[in-house]
Amino acid sequence: MVLADKVLVVNDNLPIRTDKPVHSGKVRSVYWLTASDSARLIEEKGYDIPANTPLAIMVISDRISAFDCIWKGEDGLNGVPGKGMALNAISNHWFTLFKEKGLADSHILDIPHPLVWIVQKARPVMIEAIARQYITGSMWRSYSQGERDFCGIIQPEGLRKDQKLPELLITPSTKGILTGLEGVPEADDVNVSREDILRHLEGFNFNNEHDVSLYEKLLKEGFEVISNALAEQNEIFVDTKFEFGYVKDAAGNDKLIYMDEVGTPDSSRIWEGKAFEQGNIIEQSKEGFRQWLLNHFPEPDILLNKNRMPERLALASDNLLPQEIMMMISDTYIGIAEKIIGKSLPLSLHPKQEIIDVLRNEYQLID
Structure with missing residues (x-):
C-alpha cells in the first residue's frame, strides 16, 4: 500500500x-x-x-x-x-x-x-473569537513592540514571552471582509473590540446584545472545559479560535451554537505540560510546523509579511516538503487526538x- x-x-x-x-x-x-x-x-x-x-x-x-x-x-x-x-x-x-x-x-x-x-x-456570526491564556505568537510580537491595547483590553507592563496572562483574554477579529461598519477596517482578520460588535450587531450577524454576552460566556466556558480536560493529561491549552452561528431548533427558533471546529491542533496551540515546567516549549499543534517552516526557509519575512503573498504562494508551490516532515506532523496530530479521545x-x-x-x-x- x-x-x-x-x-x-x-x-x-x-x-x-x-x-x-x-x-x-x-x-x-x-x-x-x-x-x-x-x-x-x-x-x-x-x-x-x-x-x-x-x-x-x-x-x-x-x-x-x-x-x-x-x-x-x-x-x-x-x-x-x-x-x-x-x-x-x-x-x-x-x-x-x-x-x-x-x-x-x-x-x-x-x-x-x-x-x-x-x-x-x-448563519455564521462574522467574528473569529480568539481566547488566549498565555502571551505568545502574534500577541507577543505586538506586545514586544510596545502594544498594550488588545481589542480594548489593556495588558500590564512587564509580561514575559510565553507567560500565563492575568486572566483569559478574548480578542475577536473579523471573519471575512465586512463593509460599511464605522470604525471597523474593511479587511479580513482584523481585531475588533466588544464596543465595535455592540455598535454593529447586525453587521456581525448577532440577533441582539444578549447574544454577544452569550457568545462570550460560551467561549469562556468552552475554553475552561477543554483546558481542564487537557490539564488532566498534563497538556496546556494555550489559545484557540472559536466560531459561532445560529441554527433553527425543532420549534423553528434561533439558537446560538458552536460551529466549524474546536480545540484542534489546527485552531489552537497546545503545549506539553512537563516540558513547560522545565522551561521548554514543545508544541502539540500546527504551531510546530509553522516554526519549522520559519526556520527552514532563509527568508522568514516572506511567511510573516502579508504584503509578500505572491512570493509566499510561490514558495509553497515550488518546494515539496520531506516525507519525514509530513510524518512528523502526522505523529503530532494523531498523538494529541488519541490522548484527547x-x-x-x-x-x-x-x-x-x-x-x-x-x-x-x-x-x-x-x-
Whole structure:
C-alpha cells in the first residue's frame, strides 16, 4: 500500500448528489444537499430540527495549510496521514462534552464516516473569537513592540514571552471582509473590540446584545472545559479560535451554537505540560510546523509579511516538503487526538472509496 493512497487530498470531486456548487476551503469541502434529500434524511434519521432545514455533507481532507498556503510533500504525499480524521475526532469529542455540560449544541447532526459530518445550515456570526491564556505568537510580537491595547483590553507592563496572562483574554477579529461598519477596517482578520460588535450587531450577524454576552460566556466556558480536560493529561491549552452561528431548533427558533471546529491542533496551540515546567516549549499543534517552516526557509519575512503573498504562494508551490516532515506532523496530530479521545485512531486505507460506499449504501446520496 502506497502511503499517498491513505490520504484524502482532493475532497471536492465526490459524486454526492447536489444542485449547488461545492464550496471548498483550505481543508474542508461542503456539499449542499437537495431539498428533497435534506427532508428525507431529517425524517429517516430522526434529526431533531425543522423538516425544511437545509443539510450539507462536510468532508475534511488531509491537506496541511500554514501561513494561508497549502503545502505538499515529496513522493506524491500531498496530505498528512490521519490529519483529517484527527481533527474531526477531536472536534467531535469537545462538541459532545460541551453538550453534556449544558453549554450549547454544534452544527453536527450525524457522522457517517470519520472524515465526514452531516451538518445543518447555520448563519455564521462574522467574528473569529480568539481566547488566549498565555502571551505568545502574534500577541507577543505586538506586545514586544510596545502594544498594550488588545481589542480594548489593556495588558500590564512587564509580561514575559510565553507567560500565563492575568486572566483569559478574548480578542475577536473579523471573519471575512465586512463593509460599511464605522470604525471597523474593511479587511479580513482584523481585531475588533466588544464596543465595535455592540455598535454593529447586525453587521456581525448577532440577533441582539444578549447574544454577544452569550457568545462570550460560551467561549469562556468552552475554553475552561477543554483546558481542564487537557490539564488532566498534563497538556496546556494555550489559545484557540472559536466560531459561532445560529441554527433553527425543532420549534423553528434561533439558537446560538458552536460551529466549524474546536480545540484542534489546527485552531489552537497546545503545549506539553512537563516540558513547560522545565522551561521548554514543545508544541502539540500546527504551531510546530509553522516554526519549522520559519526556520527552514532563509527568508522568514516572506511567511510573516502579508504584503509578500505572491512570493509566499510561490514558495509553497515550488518546494515539496520531506516525507519525514509530513510524518512528523502526522505523529503530532494523531498523538494529541488519541490522548484527547482516549483510544487509538485507525487510518483509512482507501478514504475516498470508503466515503462513497457509506454515503451510497446508508444514506442514498450517491446515484
